[in-house]
Amino acid sequence: MKRVVLKGILGRKFRTILTAFAIVLGVAMVSGSYVLTDTISKAFNVIFASSYSQTDAVISGKKVVQYSQSGNALVSPDVLSLVRNVDGVGAASGEIIDYTGNSDQAKILDKQGNVITGNGNPTFGFGIDPDQPRFNPLKLTVGRWADGKDEVVIDAATADKYGFHVGDRVNIAVGGIHRFRLVGIAKFGDVASVGGATISIFDPTTARAVLNKDGFDIVSVSAKPGVSAAELIANLKPVLPSTVQVQTGNEQAKSDEQGVATFIKLIRYVLLGFGGVALFVGGFVIFNTLSITVAQRTRELATLRTLGASRRQVLRSVVLESLVLGVGASVVGLACGIGLAQGLSALFKALNLALPEASMVIAPRTVIVSIGMGTLVTVAAGLFPAIRATRIAPVAAVREGGAGSTGQTSRRSIIAALAVVGASVASLGFGLYVSGVPTPLRILSLVGGALALFVGTAMVAPRLVKPLASVVGRPAAAFGGVAGRLARGNAIRNPGRTAATAAALMIGLALVTFVSVLATALRGSDAKAITRQLNADYVAVTQNGWASLPTGVGKGIAATPGVQVASSVRGEQASVNGSDILVSGVDPATIANVYRFDWKEQASLARLDGTGAIVSKTMASDKHLRVGSSFVLTTPAGTKFDLRVHGIYAPPRFDPLLGQVVLTTETFDRHFQRPSDSLVLVRSTRSETELAAAVTKYPDARVLTRSAFITDRTKDMQNLLNMLYVLLALSVVVSLFGMVNTLVLSVFERTREIGMMRAIGLTRRQTRRMVRHESVITALIGAALGIPVGIGLAAGVVGALAKYGLSLSIPIGPLVTFGIVAAVAGIIAAVMPARRAARLDVLTALQYE
């Protein structure tokens, strides 16, 4: 029997390859994402490890919060002197260098005076000791390290792209604009830059001056020969203050890598998610194709039964076929994925997202997971056709006319389908609405529910084919002539097959619809939330919208004539009882003119003093606070101070402009080091351009009108949306293969019928058009199934997030576009099968058995 299977596969090479493609793409995505992220990870690993290879100990401020604008506690120059005198210390140097925080930001200006900050990439400003440059991963390629207050070294990528050469003048905005001379160019490890970031490197003294830091980010220490790292650390610990920590070079390298590692992991999970979707769709395609080929081989399989093959042997032969197909496709997919990873790597480079390179990492885990998943999906999908094959009665070997599948649905299968749909809805409801559920379980019930919903809809679909085809097929029947009418009839005649083909497309369309509707809801809620809070005419923010503004921006706008109110809002992360929260500092005299407080416990802003804080309703309930309660706030630098609750307000859960704790600017400036603004809210009758003129000294600042600000807040979402569309397009491509497959097989099955129609006068062109109409009708059925499912899923999520102010609104435009995309997909899928159908030789076709 094995020979029967293997020879069977070889005999149907073309069809097998077409079917296999469905799995190849999904597996390629999975293996590609693993290879890519593993390689990038290793590259960073190498760079960070090597950068600290000559460092035995690293002293740095303890991290209190993530993503602070002002950075961790600094290591003072006094401590550096102390360290130099500690037993066992060979060399020690203090530096300004922090890859994981936001506090070392310096914006390089291009030759036209615009800030270089593409795509929200970081703009690092570091200070490296020119006498001890070996303590860091940056390596000089041209010139020398900066050693003077007007010298700077920049990264090779920025220098290349913007035409800077050693000796040129470089303007850099840190606070105000500073002028420097370029004395050298550096690389990060062996790559021109890291992830598109710009890097400016000064000497430590200059860096401290421009960044306004009265200490160092880190002090790197190397031990005298013969002294171990452990000894060194033991000697260092006693002289260090409590806000500062010491660890080995390796440990420091690992913490530096943390931020990068998290980011890479995120990319990996996203890519794997889409690979999973592509595989799932591929499973549908396999199921459909194998069902059709099993039906077409009814006589062959029945003959085997008459020759004495048992049901189990038939089952095993079809399963073996899926197994061979699965393993073969997965191996090809693995190879393609490796190629894909290389391609993506090159793409990143071209998009100026230079990432460090290493030789491709092809971990055993990658091979096992890729081949395992691909094979598993194929065999699982092929199981149902295999079981159906065992039900073929031996007597079918003699029946004339070979049984094609009719796809009639029995009562039992409808009940099963509805049960699956019901179970999926229950699972989704559980994941979305039940509170207090551990996150892994929640994710499982959401993902499982979504998959079950797709499967259930596909099971119900055959029943829906007739009504749907009558509707979406009406244009074809009305304007497509004979070809169109025949096409509609063909689609209806075999509802099971039409439904299975449409189901593959349904998944991709449901997902893009879901993403689109959800994004519209999010955008709408965002706009609503901001409109509710904002009472200003203009808002000043940075180019990327989230970096901090120097306080001079607010002052400059306030000083401009014709400005009624310019209310600066300080912003920084802080820690309360171990939770990271956003703290805002506002001017009590002006803030109420530009921001609408939704009071829960009314407070007089005028009476907000140096010990008082307004807290959000959420924080009050989380930390059990009432008006009059006290709590302790810890700044990123480690200083603690007491605050008393003066009032409670309820900002929108979605996109609040002020933090959970609101202080006066004066209080804020007193306790937080290097205060900066998150926004400046302005009321003015002046025009935008006039106000922009007030901030030319701060090239990173922009003044936006209220509506422009709202659009700006959601622009990141639009970029994310576009990226999701591209990734989801992959699953649409997979389903396209499924459609081509099905069409080719159905043309093959209807050879005699097509021959007959050609014999009685159907032209080649009409044949082509008939196949094409059929394909479009099937695709539109897929859209008619997928779009409502997508809307339903989005509605579920929006409902669950209603307490954050989310409300549903259906974007008609994108949905219509998706329908058109589906139709186009149908046309593309039909090209090859239509040509085949038209090329059938009439005589041979008529005689075809």
Next chain:
Amino acid sequence: MSVLSLRRDTATPVVASPVVVSAVEVGKRYGEGDAHVDALRGVSLEIEEARLTAIMGPSGSGKSTLMHILAGLDRPSAGSVSIDGVDITAMNDKQLTLLRRAKIGFVFQFFNLLPMLTAEENILLPLSIAGRKPEQEWLEELLEKVGIGDRRRHRPAELSGGQQQRVAVARALLSRPSVLFADEPTGNLDSHTSDEVLSLLRDSVDELGQTTVMVTHDAHAAALADRILFLADGQIVKEVRESTAAEVLAAMQEVSGR
């Protein structure tokens, strides 16, 4: 069971051979109540060992249905069928499967060869399904007998209709089944190739003692049989032994006229 070798001779008296297949009051009803159709009604017969028995009848007579039931491909609504003394109508699927491996051979109208296997592989297929090794000598003898020796590695697509059917016959004979059922074996062949295949079937009865049941509407084919059963409206209406083609035709007309 010893292999008897009988020569065809018009003067030979009828020798009662052991019964290989027997049917008792077999009926087949489709549908229920007023809308029912009786494809077979109370059919009883015995197929003798080492004989070629033909079943003939006009379309709608139930001859195909009868063969399917005799061969265990279908279950009767009434009555029973036994092969080699064992009642097959009560058998489950597993038992029937084993039966097909050991005791039943098939030749189909449309050859039913697996297109991706060579002629030799097609012939060996029943044995490989059963997991048994072929007797090499027997295989060679069969290949020789059906005349496919030099085309053993060809695929069905490379063989003519007649050659394909001969391969099918060899496939059916290989496991030396108790009974070989042939369903319109010449239905898809021209007269010349029909003759080749029919004489092959005849020879296997004569030389190998293969019990054979053939359903056919071809009078020429039926004329080669030792015994012909005529069916009409689901019942056996006539039985003749050893006729010429002309006699068969006459009998057919008589049967159809009823």
